[in-house]
Amino acid sequence: MTTQFEELEVWKRSARLSVEIYKVLRDCRDYSxxxxxxxxxxxxxSNxxxxxxxxxxxxxxxxxSYAKGSCGELRTQTYIGIKIGYIDTVTGTRWIAESKQIxxxxxxxxxxxxxxxxxxxxTAPT
Incomplete structure (x- = not known):
């Protein structure tokens, strides 16, 4: 069993997604x-x-479980970001698919x- 989170593919993929989100939204003026x-x-x-x-x-x-919940939050915000024109459809669709996989x-x-x-x-001895 894996003992370090850095070895987990799910951690690697979610960290890459987080980095991409920061880069894509770098110039977004809606700071909230x-x-x-x-x-x-x-x-x-992080979770x-x-x-x-x-x-x-x-x-x-x-x-x-918090991490899994954050995937739902991320998807919801991405859907909204696409609808209001902050995130292009191709990028948003990719983020949604990746967060579903995660x-x-x-x-x-x-x-x-x-x-x-x-x-x-x-199997523990009694």
């Missing part, structure tokens, strides 16, 4: 929108990292971590 979208994008890899650095499974899963990857990671702990508890 730019801040909100940038922060939701940044929240995904993955924080979840992996937590010692308890419950805390770890909570932060991975969300699916996070769901799998959460499930895997839960199952791993369940298996460990079954």
């Amino acid at each position: 929108f730019k801040d909100q979208l940038s922060r939701s994008g940044l929240s995904v890899p 993955i990292a924080e979840g992996f650095e937590r010692e308890s499974l419950k805390e770890s899963l909570n932060f991975l 969300s699916v990857m996070l769901a799998g990671l959460i499930r895997t971590r839960r199952n791993f702990v369940r298996q460990q508890s079954r």
